[in-house]
Amino acid sequence: MHVLVAAAGSGRRVGADRNKLLLPVAGRPVLAWTVAAALQSRRIRWIGIIGQPHDQEAILAILHSLKPHCPIHWIDGGQSRQDSVQRGLAGLPPDARHVLIHDGARCLVAPRLFDRCADAVEHRGAVIAAVPVTDTIKRVSPDQQVQATIDRSQLWAAQTPQGFPVGQLRQAHHLARERQLAVTDDAALFEALGWPVAVEPGSPRNFKITTPFDLELAALLLGSKP
16 A cells, blocks of 8 residues: 655644644654554555655654655655645556555554555545544634534544545546645545545544644653553
């Protein structure tokens, strides 16, 4: 299985002056934890890291420290996540038939979740890791007035990995360019095109580092690992 790790973001929302994936958490950079989990997967045989050129030296140093047992390739990212994934797809080896896309900022991902998503995409087609929404969800107006309570019985929070047949995902990105579709994850492209996407249950631990609190929580959870 091939995996593309999206690592081309910034540290703006977390309040950092650099890519948040370079920030330390429990003794290692965020990205080190993410890639280490991918390397522990029994299914992954090739990893592509999509990053910004100004982070390349720092990220390659992190990858070298992990002493990877499978090929890890650098791919220059674009101005948006959508652009970066397109570049990642172009950088896949010719024999890639299925691919997992994973956010580098989800550093508590379990290796077995990579395995389950890899198995799912091969047998079920496009698939995303996700968890049921447990909070009560309110629709709120721009002036912060509650308008309605949303039925959460069918709501799931999308995570990564997200898995796709390579040819179909390339076609989706091509159609998105033609139709000027802008999305925040690849599953949304399939949804916009009316293509099915299955769900593989994820984990509440597989949250994305976005805020300073997320860094604190990740440090506590990773620091308590046996």
